Amino acid sequence: MQIILGIIFHFIGGFASGSFYIPFKKVKGWHWENYWLIGGLFSWLIVPPVAAWLTIPGFTEIISGTGFSTLCFTFFFGLLWGIGGLTYGLGVRYLGVALGSSIILGLCMVFGSLIPALYYDYSPVAGKDTFSMMTGSGWGLTVLTGLLICVAGIIICGRAGMMKEKQLAGAVTDPHGLKIKTEYKFGLGMLVSIISGVLSACFNFGLEAGQSMAAIANDAWKAANPGQGEFLFRNNVIYVVLLWGGLTTNFIWCMILNARNKTFGDYTDKKTPLFNNYLFAALAGTTWFLQFFFYGMGESKLGNGPSSWILHMAFIILVANMWGLVLKEWKGVSRKTITTITIGIITIILSVLLVGRGNNLHEKSKQEKTITYVSGNKKI
Secondary structure (H helix, E strand, O other), X not given: OHHHHHHHHHHHHHHHHHHOOOHHHHOOOOOHHHHHHHHHHHHHXXXXXXXXXXXXXXXXXXXXXXXXXXXXXHHHHHHHHHHHHHHXXXXXXXXXXXXXXXXXXXXXXXXXXXXXXXXXXXXXXXXXXOHHHHHOOHHXXXXXXXXXXXXXXXHHHHHHHHHHHHHHOOOEEOOOOOEEOOOOOHHXXXXXXXXHHHHHOHHHHHHHHOHHHXXXXXXXXXXXXXXXXXXXXXXXXXXXXXXXXXXXXXXXXXXXXHHHHOOHHHHHOOOOOHHHHHHHHHHHHHHHHHHHHHHHHHHHHHOOOHHHHHHHXXXXXXXXXXXXXXXXXXXXXXXXXXXXXXXXXHHHHHHHHHHHHHHHHHHHHHHHHHHOOEEOOEEO
């Protein structure tokens, strides 16, 4: 049941991430940098401490009592993650939406899920799964197989996207709804996409760096609620610091664009529906944050290992592609293209099932170790 709940929480988080841009489509008369920044202020600055305040008593004391190096590393990974998100646009510009997105998301999934496990092989931490543990166990190999299948699903979806771009032969948009003018530069595009994919995975690294804060919140909650499992909202204290890094990167870039494009006036332009613009931008930003709110809940059930990150990314990709079909973004393409994107979606769903199966096997193995102990030389 815990595994099922974890998958459900990750799905809700993936749904929030795959859907957050829809309210932005209701913003009228503003440039991208304006509504992105207003939404970001809610995503990275306003909603995270509100969520922490509602769920973690004394979260400010936890942050103030955390070592300077931990805070710096958590913030720094948030900063790198922000750069990864911003370079995403360059990747799709030089490779096309489909190919660029596939490479970036694939790398983000692989690096985000495997690098922490490899790190814990060299610097073991109690309760953390290492890469060697995964390769040496049935549950770990099942999860890794799910990862490979999900990457295959991304590649298939990318192939469908390339077919769509050729067939529609019009202005294409990236997953953020921005019109993209492709300037194919394969070498430069690959370099930028690799940088974006690796840096985008830094969000998961930031979560790992800030785990000491989550552990304090978790221990306090378990002491007050004995026998009720792990604290669902323990990661909320990490997000406050981690998202400061994302805010810093995006705020600086949006200010640069405001100055370059002379769009500071959008924020007060009465010719636009200001109330609705602020409302929908705030709604988009809040929805975006909810992905990690529910990610933390899913992680509390599955553990902040490769499985949680794989499921998170898989559901984002799945939901984003499903929205594309619902909103008829694939209207006018050939039957072969529709078949290809359908196969890609089914492949990603299969990967989710495999990762869930791997977590189930992992949970069973932990339970078996719990009920088995050694008395002298005899197992009881």
